[in-house]
Amino acid sequence: MADYRGNTTIVGLLEWCRDLRRTSTDAEAILWKLLRARQLAGFKFRRQHQFGPYILDFFCAERSLGIELDGDQHALSANLARDAERSWLLEEQGVQVLRFGNRDVLLETEAVLMRIYTVLTEGRPTP
Template structure:
């Protein structure tokens, strides 16, 4: 897979990002390099996605925003490397992805596996839920998120 992120000051390929991660992981063990978060070249994409949340994303965001879930701060449409995450909790290094129909195709599944592998290399735990679960099993979704918190507050 050849992904290129370009911007006024950045031009990164997936190979470059992986190399940077290896260097930083060896130096800083668990700390993630800050220059992989919210790359300026993805800013407009993030803004569009925040303005056009799916109904499931909007419903879950109402619960996660303003640190309402056990005091954890979540960000929506936060990018890490070349990927824009639906929700991200920096203190827990936890990503939450809501999957619609396109995720259940062969291409969608492959892309999701690549994304998850990339994020797990950064010690980011990825939780995936189907959109319908947010509506039909809201408490179950929230309980699974809580179970994946490393620290108990």
């Protein structure tokens, strides 16, 4: 999840979202290919979605679910604390946050999709 602390104008933030879409990681590209166009249980996802001062990698408004993909740098203690604070702040605003490592998406794609599917469909009748 990007934390936007630069230019605080809406135009600046939207341009940063667009730039993040153009420069997505391999893991983001793979997951987006599987989430886009309501392919997972009919839920609509947005990519690089602005929410307050943050940009979520993926967001499903219908279930208020944010999905974050983290690179190896997120394992550093300072980044772990910052990520936990961001997740807490988002959850305080009603957004459930799921975090996955880029390696998880690349090597365990099916397990990642199953976890997302489970969260999306909790409390809903099975078709």
